[in-house]
Amino acid sequence: MRVLILAKEGNQSEAATPPTPDAMAEYQKFNEELVKAGVVLEAGRLHPSSQGKRVRFDGKKRTVIDGPFAETKELVAGYWLWQVRSVDEALEWLKRAPYDGGTFEIREVVEYEGM
């Protein structure tokens, strides 16, 4: 199965300053371990929400909202797409990530509809 990992890093999600070199090195080491285990399909980091846009749909009406967005804790700062055999496996991997703050969400991707 595929799972999407949403990194909700709290204040860090909105910080225009990149993570410290040490934090980056730790992350890279962890990411490399995941890649070597054949787990990572894709990974990416997002710019702060101040550069983001939202489109709200209401019937035929579309409203464009400029960032930054208010609900800091829910803002996604990065994502991973993982290939794992179970949500438990994803959980096990995620618990090993070198983070000391934020919330990381695991969501299973719907696949192979009709099978």
Add this chain to the structure above:
Amino acid sequence: MIEAIWRIESARLIAGLTRVVGDIGTAEELAQDALVAALEQWPAQGVPERPGAWLMGTAKHRAIDLVRRRKTLERKHEEIGRDLERDQDSLELDAIEEEVGDDLLGLIFTACHPVLSKDARVAITLRVVGGLTTEEIARGFLVPVSTVAQRIVRAKRTLAEAHVRFEVPAGADRDARLASVLEVIYLIFNEGYSATAGEYWVRPALCEEALRLGRILAELTPTEPEVHGLVGLMEIQASRLGARVGPSGEPILLLDQDRARWDRLLIRRGLAALGRAERLGALRPYGLQAAIAACHARATTAEETDWARMVGLYDALVQLAPSPVVELNRAVAVGMAFGPASGLDLVDALVNEPALKSYHLLSAVRGDLLRKLGRSEEARVEFERAASLTENVRERDLLHRRAAECVAERMAG
């Protein structure tokens, strides 16, 4: 939870232990013992902070005991150099965690050793490298659990009896050994991609296992072009998994597939892997097959497929890895590039090929070309024949349907 930890840790665990104790069978038992200890202790004491290190530590202690017992036995025969040996043992044990990459590669090479039958290689690879249970392997291949269990037991015995060395082969041996590894991975993939038997046409879980093994191998052997070639081939083929099965489980042929349902991520990964293979030198058989698969992946519609390029790639493949099945696929490409009559000429030349005597796709391809030439009755006979030759229920239904279409066409004509 513990199952998930096992899934993550078992290959590294077994690999590290195999280097110390010498054989996969003993290493797996030690690893299993550590797992049993975890099952007993973790529910009460909580999961340790570094579960992998805990399992390795526990298994390591047992390995040390075992190695010492063996040494004690040996010492009865030869007293010399025992302290030195013991020192070396502890040294090796300390190094377990540091050489994980090489150990894992050694484990893969050992599990895929040519001394084993294909079935045995597949079973033991999924078990010790993939971390699957015997039950999961049996379910994947639609065979009884006891059959898989037997294959694994026999494989371990064969490896021990043949004194297969736990190593990453180098030199002249390496290519042949690597070919055996790639063959095993592709066998697993193919069983998932077009199941040879049973009710389902595809079993994505097996494809995912094969892809995972391939991706791991590509990380371990980044300079091997054929590893990237095989990974590219599997990624691109897997991109079509969701599109090659209809709503009621029936197979949908490549040219009839809804390309919007092809997985763009896997295509991109596949093309990247193919690119890595190409940068490492002239394409070899897996790389060529990946390049052929890429011709489909790059075409937004079936009509845009570069069939002439594909014929060229098949020409190269026939040179490097001649086989009647490759010739048959080449005939399909020729039929598309230069017209059904040219394709049919090539297929007709293959009809008496012993290897294709009961190969359902020969009849299916011939039927397809005959139908395009307006020879509906002959086409119907071929589709019926193909249907009688396949073991897969879904594929048989499809072939019967195509035979029926030929009848309808004849009535209309």
